[in-house]
Amino acid sequence: MSIESYLSFLVIAILTITSPGPAILVAINNGLKHNMKAVFFSTIGNALGLLVLAVASILGVSMLFKISALFYTIFKTIGAFYLIYLGLKQILGSNKSLELKEATIASKDYFKLFKTAFLVAVTNPKPIIFFSTVMPLFINYHAPSAPQFALLIATFIVISISSLSTYGYIANRSSIWFNDKNRLKNFFKFSGVTFIFMGLAMLFTPNQARAK
Numbered sequence: 001m002s003i004e005s006y007l008s009f010l011v012i013a014i015l016t017i018t019s020p021g022p023a024i025l026v027a028i029n030n031g032l033k034h035n036m037k038a039v040f041f042s043t044i045g046n047a048l049g050l051l052v053l054a055v056a057s058i059l060g061v062s063m064l065f066k067i068s069a070l071f072y073t074i075f076k077t078i079g080a081f082y083l084i085y086l087g088l089k090q091i092l093g094s095n096k097s098l099e100l101k102e103a104t105i106a107s108k109d110y111f112k113l114f115k116t117a118f119l120v121a122v123t124n125p126k127p128i129i130f131f132s133t134v135m136p137l138f139i140n141y142h143a144p145s146a147p148q149f150a151l152l153i154a155t156f157i158v159i160s161i162s163s164l165s166t167y168g169y170i171a172n173r174s175s176i177w178f179n180d181k182n183r184l185k186n187f188f189k190f191s192g193v194t195f196i197f198m199g200l201a202m203l204f205t206p207n208q209a210r211a212k
Contacts, residue, residue, distance in 0.1 A: 001140045001148045001151070002140070006138070006155075008138065009138040009152055009155070010155065010159075012134065013155060013159050014159055016130060017156070017163050018159075021198070022083055022195065023046045023117065023164060024163070025191055025198075026120055027039055027042060027043060027165075027168040028167050028171040028191070029188070030168060031168035031172035032171045032172070035172065036168065036169065037110065038113050039164070039165060039168030039172065040165070041110045041113045042113045042114060042164070042168075043160075043161055043164040043168065044114060044161075045117030045118035046118065046120065046121045046160065046164060047121075048118055049118045050127055050160060051157060052121075053121065053122060053128050053131060054127070054131045054153045054156070057127075057128045057131035057132040058131070058149060075123070076125050076203070078123050080200070080203035083120070083195050083198050083199030084196050084200070086116070086120070087194070087195030087196035088192065088196065091188070091189050135149070135152050135153075135156075139152075
């Protein structure tokens with residue numbers, strides 16, 4: 001792989017990762033509700049989910065998407081309904097969430113944050129589409145491909161960790177502005193609606209894998 005190809009991939013990956021999406025919304029919510037440790041756990045959960053999807057795409061899950069519209073639809077529907085579930089939970093539990101203080105966060109709660117971020121990542125078919133259709137374009141197949149795939153996947157995950165940590169940190173530092181309970185409550189309701197909108201958008205998005 002040439003340095004030009006790698007830099008091109010870097011630009012595309014940064015633009016893809018830093019654009020608003022479910023993972024970023026999760027990081028912002030955790031930054032506002034909890035602390036940077038919570039952001040760290042959710043970020044690692046997301047990174048692990050991306051790693052699972054990257055390995056799965058290399059092992060051929062993307063081919064199943066292409067040859068089986070039903071498989072893709074089932075996978076996409078699960079991810080969509082999970083985002084809708086998170087949105088409803090966010091809206092209906094906005095009052096309860098205000099009572100959670102940093103000092104009361106238990107280890108099991110951090111694991112829940114990790115699990116939620118992991119599930120948000122692993123039930124989203126879009127990363128598999130990226131890993132299976134965009135990433136291979138930057139591979140030099142006249143050289144061993146495994147180290148090149150490893151480098152690109154590692155780059156993607158490092159950018160994702162940096163992006164989510166930054167969003168979470170900014171949200172955490174902005175939490176002073178949300179000391180007003182009504183402000184915070186309205187934000188969580190807004191983010192809940194956004195989760196639902198993302199889920200519905202995913203649900204009604206055409207089968208991109210098969211179209212390609």
